[in-house]
Amino acid sequence: MEVSLTWWLMFHAAIAVMLLIDLFTSRGKGKLTLKRDILFSIIWIGIGLAFGAIIFFEFGSEEGLKYITAYVTEKALSIDNLFVFIVIFTYFAVPFERQHKTLFYGIIGAILFRAAFIYVGVELIDRFHFVVYIFGAVLLYSAYKLIKGKIGESNPAENPIVKFVRRFLPVCENYDGDKFFSKVNGALMCTPLIVVLLVIETTDIMFALDSVPAVLTITGEFFTAYTSNIMAILGLRALYFVVAHAMGELKYLDKGLAIVLAYLGIKTFAGFFGFEVPTLWNMVIILGTIAFFIVLSLVRKDTGEKKSKAEAAAA
Numbered sequence: 001m002e003v004s005l006t007w008w009l010m011f012h013a014a015i016a017v018m019l020l021i022d023l024f025t026s027r028g029k030g031k032l033t034l035k036r037d038i039l040f041s042i043i044w045i046g047i048g049l050a051f052g053a054i055i056f057f058e059f060g061s062e063e064g065l066k067y068i069t070a071y072v073t074e075k076a077l078s079i080d081n082l083f084v085f086i087v088i089f090t091y092f093a094v095p096f097e098r099q100h101k102t103l104f105y106g107i108i109g110a111i112l113f114r115a116a117f118i119y120v121g122v123e124l125i126d127r128f129h130f131v132v133y134i135f136g137a138v139l140l141y142s143a144y145k146l147i148k149g150k151i152g153e154s155n156p157a158e159n160p161i162v163k164f165v166r167r168f169l170p171v172c173e174n175y176d177g178d179k180f181f182s183k184v185n186g187a188l189m190c191t192p193l194i195v196v197l198l199v200i201e202t203t204d205i206m207f208a209l210d211s212v213p214a215v216l217t218i219t220g221e222f223f224t225a226y227t228s229n230i231m232a233i234l235g236l237r238a239l240y241f242v243v244a245h246a247m248g249e250l251k252y253l254d255k256g257l258a259i260v261l262a263y264l265g266i267k268t269f270a271g272f273f274g275f276e277v278p279t280l281w282n283m284v285i286i287l288g289t290i291a292f293f294i295v296l297s298l299v300r301k302d303t304g305e306k307k308s309k310a311e312a313a314a315a
Contacts, residue, residue, distance in 0.1 A: 001059060003223045011227060015111075018047070018234055023104055037241040044235025045075070051231055055224065062279055066219040067228050069283040073218065073260060074211055074232035076290045080146075080254055081207045082236065082243045085200060092196045094175070101178040102193060103237040106200040110236075113205055114229045117212045122222045135213035136268030139261045142210040146258035161198045171195060210261070217264045218282070252300070256293025260286050
């Protein structure tokens with residue numbers, strides 16, 4: 001798949017514009033509301049899917065289907081990972097109004113790290129094909145961790161970055177607005193917000209060890225893998241606050257993601273024996289699984305609420 005320099009320049013110019021829009025909206029004077037965050041989340045998802053349509057028409061239906069599959073998989077994994085970010089913000093007692101800027105810079109860091117990881121992953125697969133089976137093993141292990149509930153476990157105090165910063169850098173006790181550095185008695189010090197940002201960045205690197213292999217088992221084309229990953233990351237700031245509000249309502253999503261990761265891992269090893277899943281069926285299986293467990297979460301939630309109300313009325 002040949003991608004011209006013009007396409008790369010146009011894509012990154014569009015990403016720069018969208019990041020500026022995201023920063024501008026997060027700094028708006030109006031109070032950010034759930035309704036506004038839901039609206040922006042829908043817009044970002046719409047943009048991501050629209051780019052898939054562009055790939056479909058410019059590079060063929062095969063690559064277009066792979067993009068959509070990779071995009072939805074990464075977006076679903078991101079939603080699950082956002083629950084860990086909620087734990088981090090809660091642990092550090094970050095004021096609500098200070099979380100926007102931290103998430104914005106966290107997204108920029110995630111874009112840079114994902115780009116590097118995907119590039120290295122594609123190069124390794126091209127040079128040493130057996131690496132794809134290592135990725136398959138990583139996916140199976142990640143699925144096991146999700147089933148056991150270990151991926152969501154997070155103790156920010158044990159993060160090595162937290163220990164390093166607090167040991168070797170001057171960190172003041174209080175937040176100073178949304179600043180990462182502040183002067184205290186004439187001395188420049190780090191605020192707790194920069195510690196939070198570093199924890200989020202290192203946590204996202206750990207997430208990338210799951211999501212990047214997943215994307216690379218869906219498509220080996222760098223452009224498709226890269227753009228689907230970056231598009232899925234865009235808009236996570238708004239989506240974070242939607243997830244924070246709906247925390248607990250998608251309680252079965254992690255089980256669905258575990259099945260998806262296990263499926264991708266098994267599919268990778270099946271390829272060794274010459275068994276290949278058609279791209280269209282691959283998309284149907286992955287998207288269908290994610291959709292099923294999202295609907296299951298919502299249905300079970302409604303059933304649970306009705307049961308609780310009935311028990312309360314009977315009492």
